[in-house]
Each structure stands twice: as structure tokens, then as C-alpha cells.
Amino acid sequence: MNDSNIFMLISSFLRSLLSPLLGNDATDLSIYVVGLVGVIIVVFTNAVILVLMERKVAGFMQSRLGPNRVGPWGILQTVADTLKLLSKEDYQPREVDKWVWALAPALLFIPALGAYAVIPFDNQAVPVDLNIGIFYFIALSSLSTLPFLMAGWGSNNKYSMLGGMRAVAQMISYEIPLIFSILGVIMLVGSLQMSSIVEAQSKVWFVLLQPVAFVIYVIAATAETNRTPFDLVECEGEIVAGPFTEYSGMRWSMFFLAEYANLFAVSAIATTLFLGGWQPLPLPGALGDILQFIPGWIWFAAKTYFMIFVFMWFRWTFPRFRMDQLMSFGWKVLLPLSLANILITGVGIYFYRVMIGG
Amino acid sequence: MQTQKYELNMGPQHPSTHGVLRILLELDGEIVVKATPIIGYLHRGIEKICENKTYVQTIPFTDRMDYLAAMGNNLGISQAIEKLMGVTVPERAEYIRVIMAELSRIASHMICIGSLVMDIGGVTGFTFCIRDREEILELFNRACGARMTFNYIRVGGVSQDLPEGWVDACWKFVNNFDKVMETYNNLIVGNEIVQLRLKDIAILSAERAIAMSATGAVLRASGVDYDVRKADPYGIYDRFDFDVPLGQKGDNWDRFMLRFYEMEQSVRIIKQALEQMPEGPVMAKVPKVIKPPAGEVYHRVENAKGEIGFYVVSDGTTKPYRWHARRAAMVNLQLLDELCHGNKLGDVVAILGTLDPVLGEVDC
Numbered sequence: 001m002n003d004s005n006i007f008m009l010i011s012s013f014l015r016s017l018l019s020p021l022l023g024n025d026a027t028d029l030s031i032y033v034v035g036l037v038g039v040i041i042v043v044f045t046n047a048v049i050l051v052l053m054e055r056k057v058a059g060f061m062q063s064r065l066g067p068n069r070v071g072p073w074g075i076l077q078t079v080a081d082t083l084k085l086l087s088k089e090d091y092q093p094r095e096v097d098k099w100v101w102a103l104a105p106a107l108l109f110i111p112a113l114g115a116y117a118v119i120p121f122d123n124q125a126v127p128v129d130l131n132i133g134i135f136y137f138i139a140l141s142s143l144s145t146l147p148f149l150m151a152g153w154g155s156n157n158k159y160s161m162l163g164g165m166r167a168v169a170q171m172i173s174y175e176i177p178l179i180f181s182i183l184g185v186i187m188l189v190g191s192l193q194m195s196s197i198v199e200a201q202s203k204v205w206f207v208l209l210q211p212v213a214f215v216i217y218v219i220a221a222t223a224e225t226n227r228t229p230f231d232l233v234e235c236e237g238e239i240v241a242g243p244f245t246e247y248s249g250m251r252w253s254m255f256f257l258a259e260y261a262n263l264f265a266v267s268a269i270a271t272t273l274f275l276g277g278w279q280p281l282p283l284p285g286a287l288g289d290i291l292q293f294i295p296g297w298i299w300f301a302a303k304t305y306f307m308i309f310v311f312m313w314f315r316w317t318f319p320r321f322r323m324d325q326l327m328s329f330g331w332k333v334l335l336p337l338s339l340a341n342i343l344i345t346g347v348g349i350y351f352y353r354v355m356i357g358g
Numbered sequence: 359m360q361t362q363k364y365e366l367n368m369g370p371q372h373p374s375t376h377g378v379l380r381i382l383l384e385l386d387g388e389i390v391v392k393a394t395p396i397i398g399y400l401h402r403g404i405e406k407i408c409e410n411k412t413y414v415q416t417i418p419f420t421d422r423m424d425y426l427a428a429m430g431n432n433l434g435i436s437q438a439i440e441k442l443m444g445v446t447v448p449e450r451a452e453y454i455r456v457i458m459a460e461l462s463r464i465a466s467h468m469i470c471i472g473s474l475v476m477d478i479g480g481v482t483g484f485t486f487c488i489r490d491r492e493e494i495l496e497l498f499n500r501a502c503g504a505r506m507t508f509n510y511i512r513v514g515g516v517s518q519d520l521p522e523g524w525v526d527a528c529w530k531f532v533n534n535f536d537k538v539m540e541t542y543n544n545l546i547v548g549n550e551i552v553q554l555r556l557k558d559i560a561i562l563s564a565e566r567a568i569a570m571s572a573t574g575a576v577l578r579a580s581g582v583d584y585d586v587r588k589a590d591p592y593g594i595y596d597r598f599d600f601d602v603p604l605g606q607k608g609d610n611w612d613r614f615m616l617r618f619y620e621m622e623q624s625v626r627i628i629k630q631a632l633e634q635m636p637e638g639p640v641m642a643k644v645p646k647v648i649k650p651p652a653g654e655v656y657h658r659v660e661n662a663k664g665e666i667g668f669y670v671v672s673d674g675t676t677k678p679y680r681w682h683a684r685r686a687a688m689v690n691l692q693l694l695d696e697l698c699h700g701n702k703l704g705d706v707v708a709i710l711g712t713l714d715p716v717l718g719e720v721d722c
Contacts, residue, residue, distance in 0.1 A: 237478065
């Protein structure tokens with residue numbers, strides 16, 4: 001793997017430009033700022049692309065065209081939508097709990113953005129390569145439960161309230177199997193650092209070693225991002241729009257933005273943990289060498305978008321669960337399964353060590 | 359644990375109340391304690407209006423009652439007036455009426471299935487149902503120039519003969535229907551979550567169904583063999599060979615599946631009718647001004663939602679003295695409260711979907 005990928009080139013160029021002017025500490029700081037701006041740009045462009053992609057995938061699933069009026073093949077549809085949302089009145093219902101209500105969309109967006117800090121976009125191109133990377137991600141993603149409850153409570157609307165309550169019940173229940181499924185991978189790697197998790201998969205992707213964990217992760221991640229068949233929080237058919245009922249314009253689109261930011265984040269984590277991150281397909285022989293030449297970030301983007309497509313595929317083919325079915329599925333099926341997975345992984349690792357050690 | 363009940367106003371503006379139905383839900387958490395349907399948001403006073411119209415002028419109003427299966431309503435009121443006058447309808451018109459009524463039933467059931475699936479979250483099922491229903495609407499459009507409000511079946515026959523090529527187009531639709539059903543089976547019926555959501559929910563016993571005078575698929579899902587087409591054949595329905603599918607348990611799943619079986623039976627009837635349809639006139643000799651002799655008539659037909667009956671009283675003038683419609687959707691909707699008891703909030707929309715009310719018919 002060559003160390004001079006595009007991100008490294010940019011950062012070393014910036015360093016050589018800035019360090020004579022600012023000194024080392026200030027340069028480090030400004031590189032972080034550049035990284036942060038880069039991540040924000042990624043989040044926003046992704047949301048724009050994903051909204052269009054979702055509608056196009058929906059059209060494909062439903063044997064229709066999807067948006068095709070604004071711009072060629074409708075690619076400017078999201079831009080038009082965004083402009084519409086921006087120009088809308090910032091309407092605040094009279095009876096809402098003002099602070100709680102207004103803070104919720106902003107607070108939801110912060111953990112969604114923060115999670116990007118540890119996503120390994122390419123070799124050595126992790127915005128902040130923490131040694132507890134995956135733990136940081138889990139900690140931040142569980143923060144996003146609270147804004148849903150705040151939106152539900154602060155809206156002073158029964159639909160919102162029901163949605164907020166459902167959000168808490170659902171997201172807390174599905175976080176546990178999510179974390180346990182990740183544990184299997186961590187046991188194999190022996191590290192929480194994102195870059196070492198990816199590097200451990202240079203020979204074989206963990207989706208082959210941990211197939212059950214992968215399935216559990218995908219299911220729990222769907223529930224974490226509140227997408228069909230687990231979209232009981234929004235649940236258009238029952239509780240109108242759940243916690244988002246009383247929001248309009250840009251406030252409402254913050255929820256939307258956060259949803260797509262989260263969708264990208266969980267897909268990126270699935271790529272990192274199970275699909276080998278930025279690494280190319282581990283094929284033997286000449287074909288494997290050719291695949292090495294494709295830059296890592298293209299591999300990463302391709303795998304992540306594939307995962308996003310899978311999540312969209314779920315959304316447009318499945319109906320949703322009922323609340324009690326959702327809960328019993330989480331606690332009675334996914335949780336025991338993920339615990340068994342950890343046990344079997346542990347036993348497997350033990351025997352592997354006995355074999356190579358003894 | 360001490361819990362507090364609360365009320366939730368579902369509707370009249372709500373994504374899945376099939377129009378402007380308002381349900382006052384009394385909830386204990388997610389569990390429904392009481393569900394009171396509040397109707398009347400679409401009330402137009404059709405019955406009273408019709409008392410001030412001539413007999414023929416009342417037919418378009420029936421289009422606006424159950425607008426998803428309007429041909430059946432046209433058929434009901436036309437046959438009621440014909441019964442009052444003693445008119446015999448030409449053979450060809452009778453066959454066209456049967457074909458139209460059955461196509462209407464299929465279109466209505468497609469909406470029922472599609473909107474039920476959409477209410478429980480599967481939007482894709484809905485679009486496929488709408489896509490296939492479009493072909494039926496196109497057939498209607500070619501026959502009478504309207505996709506929804508037809509005014510096609512008139513007193514004495516039908517307003518115009520089928521255009522050239524219509525019969526072939528209809529054959530194409532019914533012959534292709536197996537493929538349509540296969541799509542539904544793969545996408546909707548075979549889906550585990552759909553089954554999980556609908557099976558064993560809101561069981562309606564045969565006794566309660568009869569006591570609440572439910573009709574149509576809601577009644578037959580509870581295992582009661584009652585179909586007006588068999589029990590009291592009208593028109594030429596006694597000439598066709600078809601089954602009346604019955605449910606076992608009377609739960610949501612039975613009510614849902616019965617619509618699929620009924621669509622298959624309707625296709626059977628249409629195939630037979632297309633084969634047997636003779637040439638000839640499509641309109642009987644009916645006087646320009648319809649003045650039925652004084653008297654009263656109650657005529658019922660099996661429409662998509664159930665038994666729709668028309669009670670017409672004539673005083674010998676050009677306008678009906680009393681014009682009343684027994685609307686199946688209205689009667690079936692009264693079951694909502696007892697079916698919802700003890701079920702979850704998410705089931706309310708599913709139960710409503712299987713009862714299949716059309717608010718145009720409920721409020722009338």
C-alpha cells in the first residue's frame with residue numbers, strides 16, 4: 001500500500017506551505033480545521049447526493065423514473081428542494097417548549113457530524129485516528145437518542161410524544177446488539193483503533209469471518225438510523241411524522257440531514273468493520289495487483305455506497321414492524337444471537353491460538 | 359404501575375385514514391382502549407339531493423359515493439329503477455354490466471390491498487397496485503370516457519356500446535392477470551413482516567359479524583357464506599360459474615387475503631362474460647322522461663365493499679319521493695371500535711385498511 005495517497009499529498013502540501021508562516025502548533029491546528037471543513041463538505045454533499053439517490057432507488061424499485069425534471073436526469077432536484085426548504089417560513093408553534101424544541105435539531109446534527117471524525121476514508125486519512133476509535137463512534141451515536149426525545153417532548157404534540165418515546169425504546173434496545181456485533185470484530189483485531197481494524201483485513205474481510213455479526217450489525221444499524229422496516233419513530237402511517245411533526249423548513253431538514261449523515265456513517269462503519277475499509281478486494285495473482293492501483297478512497301466510497309444501496313433496498317421493499325414485535329425481535333432474537341456470536345468467536349480464537357501456538 | 363389514559367385525535371387530516379375520517383382514540387400507552395370513528399366530514403347530503411333530481415340524474419351521484427368501485431353503484435341504482443319500472447335490459451348490456459362491475463371490484467380491491475400495505479409501511483406494494491389498476495381505469499376510459507366517475511350504466515342498459523378493440527384489450531388484461539398476482543404474491547403476500555403484522559390480529563367472530571350486519575369481504579372472512587351474487591342473484595349472475603372464497607378465522611390476514619381470492623374469481627367471471635357476450639343493442643326502449651309507477655323498491659348488489667342496497671320510493675312523478683342507499687362501507691366501519699380493543703396503535707391503521715372504508719360512501 002503506497003503512503004502517498006491524495007489526502008496525504010494535500011496535507012503535506014498544506015504543511016509545507018503553512019509551517020514556515022505559523023510554526024508547528026498552529027499548523028497542526030489549521031490542518032485539523034481543514035479536515036473539519038472537509039468533513040462538513042462531505043456530510044452536506046453526501047446528504048444532497050443521498051436524497052437524490054434515495055428517490056432514484058425508490059423509482060427503480062417501484063418501476064418508475066423518479067425525479068427527472070430539474071437538470072439532466074433530475075440531478076438538480078435536491079438543490080431545488082434545498083432552496084425551497086431554505087425559503088420557507090421558520091414557523092414556531094405557540095405551545096412548544098421553546099428551548100427544548102429549538103435545540104433538538106441542532107443537537108441531533110452534532111453527534112452525526114462528530115462521528116465522522118473517526119471514519120477512515122483512506123489509508124492514513126482518518127480525520128482523528130483515536131486509539132478508541134470505534135468506542136468513540138458508539139458513544140457518539142448513542143447520543144442521538146436524546147434529541148429525538150427532546151423533539152418529541154418539546155413539540156407538545158401527542159404524535160411527537162409517541163414518536164419520541166418510541167425512539168428511545170427502539171434506539172436503546174438496538175444499540176446493545178449493535179455493540180455486541182462490533183465486539184466480535186474487536187476481539188479478532190484486538191484493537192479499537194479504526195486504522196488497525198482496517199489493516200487487519202488485508203488478507204480476509206471480516207464479513208467472511210463474522211457473517212452473523214455482519215447481519216446483526218446491518219439489522220441493528222437500520223434500526224439505529226430509523227429506516228424501514230424499523231422506522232417506527234417517523235412512522236408516517238400511524239403517527240404522521242413522529243417527533244418531526246411540528247417542525248418545518250430548515251429545522252425539519254436538519255433532521256433529514258442528520259438522518260442521511262447517520263446513514264452514511266453507519267454504512268462507512270460497516271465498510272470499515274466488515275468489508276475491509278479502503279483495502280481492495282484481496283484477490284491473488286495479477287488481478288489483485290491491478291486492483292491495488294485503484295485509490296483507497298474509491299474502494300471505500302464504492303463499498304460505502306453499496307451498503308447505502310442495501311439500506312435503501314430494505315426501505316423500499318419492507319413494510320414496518322409493530323412496536324411490540326420490534327422490541328421482541330431486538331431482545332429475544334438479536335441479543336441472544338449476538339451474545340452467542342461473541343462466545344463462538346472467543347472459542348474460535350482460543351482454538352486458533354492453541355493451533356498456531358501449540 | 360399507575361398509568362394514565364389519554365386521547366389522540368387521529369384525523370381528519372392524517373396520512374392513513376383513507377380520506378377525512380376522524381378517529382378519536384383513547385390510548386393507554388400504545389394500546390387502544392377505545393376507538394370512536396367520527397364521520398361526516400365528507401357529508402354532501404346525497405340522499406336529500408337525489409330526492410330533488412330526476413331518476414336518471416341520480417346515477418352520477420352514486421359515482422361519487424364509492425368512487426373506487428363506482429360501476430357497482432351505477433349498476434345498483436339502475437337496476438333498482440328498472441325493477442320499479444319493469445324494464446328488461448338487452449342481453450349485451452347485461453354482459454357489459456357484469457364485466458364493468460367485476461373490473462370495478464378488482465380496481466377497488468387493488469386500492470384496498472395497496473393502501474393497506476402502504477399504511478403498514480410498504481410503499482412499493484402500493485405503487486404496483488396503482489400501476490395495475492391503471493390498466494382497468496384505461497379500459498373504463500375507453501368504454502365511457504371517464505376514469506373515475508363513469509355514469510356509464512344507465513336505466514335500461516349502458517350509455518354506449520363498447521368501442522372497437524375494447525374486448526381484445528380486456529382479454530389482454532385478464533390473461534395477464536396471473537402475472538400480476540404473482541408479483542403481489544412475491545412482493546406483498548410472501549413478505550414475513552406483512553404476515554406478522556396481519557395474522558391473528560383483530561379477530562372477528564361470525565356471530566359478531568352477523569350481529570353488526572357486516573357484508574362483503576369483512577363478513578366472508580369470518581367464514582359466513584353470504585354473497586349477494588349467489589344468495590340473491592341479480593342481472594345475469596346466475597349464469598356464471600364462480601366460487602365465493604371464505605376465510606377461516608376472521609382476522610386481518612383473512613380479510614386481506616380474501617381480496618386476492620375475490621380478484622381471481624372476478625377474473626373468472628369476466629372471462630366467461632367475454633366469451634358468452636352476444637351482439638345486439640345495449641339500450642332497452644326506455645321513455646325519455648322516466649316516470650315509474652307509484653311504489654317502492656329495495657335492490658341490493660354485491661359491490662367491492664359489500665352489499666350496497668338502494669331503497670327508492672316513487673310517487674309517480676319524475677322525481678323519487680325517497681332515495682336511500684345502504685352503504686356497506688358505512689356499516690362495516692362500525693366494527694372499528696370492537697376490533698381495535700386491546701390492539702396497538704399500529705394495528706388501528708391495519709384494521710381500518712382491512713375494513714376498507716371509502717369516505718365518499720361512509721359519509722355519502
